[in-house]
Amino acid sequence: MSKAMLNIKDLHATVDGKEILKGLSFEVKAGEVHAIMGPNGSGKSTLAHVLAGREGYVATAGEVEFDGKDLLTLEPEVRACEGVFLGFQYPVEIPGVSNLTLLKAAINARRKYRGGSEIEASDFLAWIRDRAKIVKIDPKMLSRGVNEGFSGGEKKRNEILQMLILEPRLMILDETDSGLDIDALKIVADGINTLRSPERATVLVTHYQRLLDYVQPDFVHVLARGRIVKSGGPELAQELEQKGYGWLEAA
Amino acid sequence: MKLQPYSEAFERFAATLSDSERSTRGRQLQRFLTLGFPSKREEDWRYTDLSPLADKTFGLANEFGARADLKTIDGTERLVFVDGRFDPTHSSAAQFHGELPTIETPAADGLLALNAAFAASGLNLQLAANEHLDAPLHVLFLGSGDAAATMSHQRHRIVLGAGASATVILEFARDSGGERLATHTLDIELGANAQLRLHRLQFERAGANLLTRIDARLARDARLKALCLDAGGGFTRHDFNVSLDGAGADAEVHGLYAPQPRAHVDNHTRIVHAAPHGRSREHFRGIVGERTRAVFSGKVVVQPGAQKTDSEQRIANLLLSKHAEVNAKPDLEIYADDVKCAHGATVGQLDDSALAYLRSRGIDAATAKSLLLRAFAIEILDHVGYAPLRRHIEDILNFPDDPELDALIEAVS
Incomplete structure (x- = not known):
């Protein structure tokens, strides 16, 4: 049995002193796609931000291992x-810092971290152009x-473009599908599927089942009140679409 | 006696002067001794306390100190002053150095009186009608590194005839010598349709006290485009007064202050619309960090009859520390009824969500912060039209430009 890439055990987390995640556990193996669904306020976005290390999102108990490393201690x-x-639910506008500046700095930061040299301008440009085509x-x-x-x-x-350019191993997408028309949704799904591979894993945080028609998950977890209350295969998403979340809240 | 070191310094200085000079300048000194430095009780000086200067002893620089590490700007002609004295060896445009007639009329305030009493020669740029200064003129004010506390006072003048045009860069950069006091006055007269691009750059070190005052008068259709940059570590106060005397005159006064820790930077601007159809734009931005104080006061006066005035003032500040202080004051006085005057002032902090976003992409916190600061400053630096000057400034601000990235942006555009 292969070892999990991401292993979350009994994770508790607070935002502004308020406990949002109350003992959450699941594991993700390389090659898998997990969908995290649940009603508003269930803690889906908090989970995404805790994993990415956003300031103000404090893990108070539990463990998160990524490739055997304690993820929670890393900047x-x-x-x-x-x-x-992390693909943001609400991507930030940064006037004065161009997308190219961000991308080049991000690529070179990764290369430096791995002890490599900076990317050549011509390679950078060719890579950007190639990836930009995928997301139109x-x-x-x-x-x-x-x-x-x-x-x-x-x-x-643009979030998906950054992801395609940076080629992460763990993709966490926080409601990337929200507010998209069907054409844009297909483009986003294409981007995610382009990177899908046996070496990579994906966590899709979503409110709607619609994205899952285009990106087939291996597992679906339902989050409610800071805990996973139900896990299953892709069929669970269909069930949620038909029944809504009300029956879970009551359960 | 109060201000005694100043009268003693004047006595030594006066010994070198002609009788008439001695008595004219002596009267200005007396006026300074009577008025003293402007006091914090005066509204215009509320946040800038000059009283410590009154108790200090600054000698006049005696020896001419040489300065080796001259940082030039490509394509410019140069005038160099070291400790307030003209340095002909390093100056390529000596024709623009000159003595100005001593001021006879009693100076309006103590500071101007002090400057008038001691004033040494400085920039004296006079262009005839339709004359065009080909190369930008880079005027450097440097320090010799002398360990003694010294002072210098200079007077400057720029007079452009009708239709004449020039680009001037005034750069104040000190070395690590003793404490300094420098006062500078610059009178600018722009004839009809004349155009001046003026840059005042300040990169003083701690221990410098720099007080500048610029008075500009614009005739009909004249255009002044000024950029004020303060990135030094000293104690500085700048007064910049612009009077749009002729119809259709246009003044842009933009500025960026990003002082070093413990520095004090005070910009007081005053733009007077005295004629119809004038346009003024003023855009100042401040990045204020640890134990630093910045003051900005922007007065815009629209006089009766200055109809169709179009004026806009924007002030934005970033506070980077709890121990930083900004006093920003827009101040509009409008006495005409058919005008367009906009203004706005903000004080904020670095955008945490932008910082978090950049870090989430792998960019370390320090790099992310400097990218955001650069983005904030760039809007002001975009007003620098002369590319080598822009590079010079970004170099000093430690905003390394990335020509490769510029080429990439060019390539995709």
Whole structure:
């Protein structure tokens, strides 16, 4: 049996002193796609932010191992260099810092972390152009500030573009599908499927079953009140779509 | 006696002067002794306390100190002053150095009186009608590294005839010598349709006390584009007064202050619209960190009859520490009814969510912070039109430009 890439054991976490995650456990093996579903306020986004190391999201008990390393003790940038990627629910606009600046700095940070040299300009450009095609983003847009003046759909596609460029091993997507029309949703799904491989794992945090029609999960976990209350295969997502979350709340 | 070191310094200085000079300047010194340094009780000096200067002894620099590490800007002509004295060896544009006539009329305040009493020669740029200064003129004010506390006072003038144009860079950069006091006054007169691009750059070290005052008068359709940059570690106060005297005159005064820890930077600007159809733009940004104090006061006056004035003032500050202080004051006085005047002032902190976003992509906290600071500053630096000057500034600010990235941006655009 292969060892888990991500192993979460009895994770408790607070935001602003309020406990949101109350003893959450699951494990993700390389090659797997896990969907985390659940009603608003169940702790889905908190889980994503705790894993990425966002300030203010404090793990108070439990363990998270990534490739055998204690993930919770690492700085967010180190987690990223180790191969963890968080696709934001609300990508941040950063006027004055161009997308290319961010991408180049991010690529070189990873290379430096692994003891490598900086990327050549021509390789960088070719790589960006290649990846931009997958998410149908005009490379011209990348000379603009990060997400500056991007529409909601463009911001989400830009998250996927960053992911395609950085090629993480663990992709955590926090409601990347929310607010997307069907064309944009397909593009986002294509991006995720492009990276799907036996060496990589994916955690899809989503409110809707719709994304899962395009990215087939291996496991579905239902989160409610800070705990996983039910786990199952892809059929669980169908069940949730039909029944809603009400029956779980009552359970 | 109060201010005694100043009268003693003047006595030694006066011994070198002609009788008439001695008495004219002596009257200005008396005026300074009577008025003293401006006091914190005056509204314009509330946040900048000059009283410690009154008790200090600054000698006039005696020896001419040489300065080896001259940092030049490509494509510019140069005037170099060391400890307030003209350095002909390192100056390529000596024709623009000159003595100005001593001021006879009693100075308006103590500081101007002090400057008038001791004033040494400085920049004297006069262009005839339609004359164009080909190369930007880089005027450097340097220190010799002399360990003694010394002072220098200089007067400067820029007069552009109708249709004339010039680019001038005033750079104040000190070495690590003793404490310094320097006052500078600059009078600018722009004739009809003349154009001046002026850059005042301040990279003083701790121990410097720099007080500058610029008075600019713009005739009809004249254009002034000024950039004020303060990134030093000293105690500085700048007064920048612009009067749009002629119809259609246009003034842009932009600034960035990013002082070193424990520095004090005070910018007081005053833009007076005295004629119709004038336009003014003022955009200042501040990055204020550990134990640093920044003051900005921006006065805009629209006089009766200055109809169709179009004025905009924006002030934005980033506070990086609990031990940082910013006093930003927009101050509008409008006496005409058909005008457009906008203003806004903000004080904020570095955007935590942007910082977190960059870190989540693998960029370390220090690099992420410097990317965000650069992004904040860039809007002001974009006003620097002369590329070698832009590089010079980014170098000193430690905002290394990335020509490779620029080429990439070019390639995708």
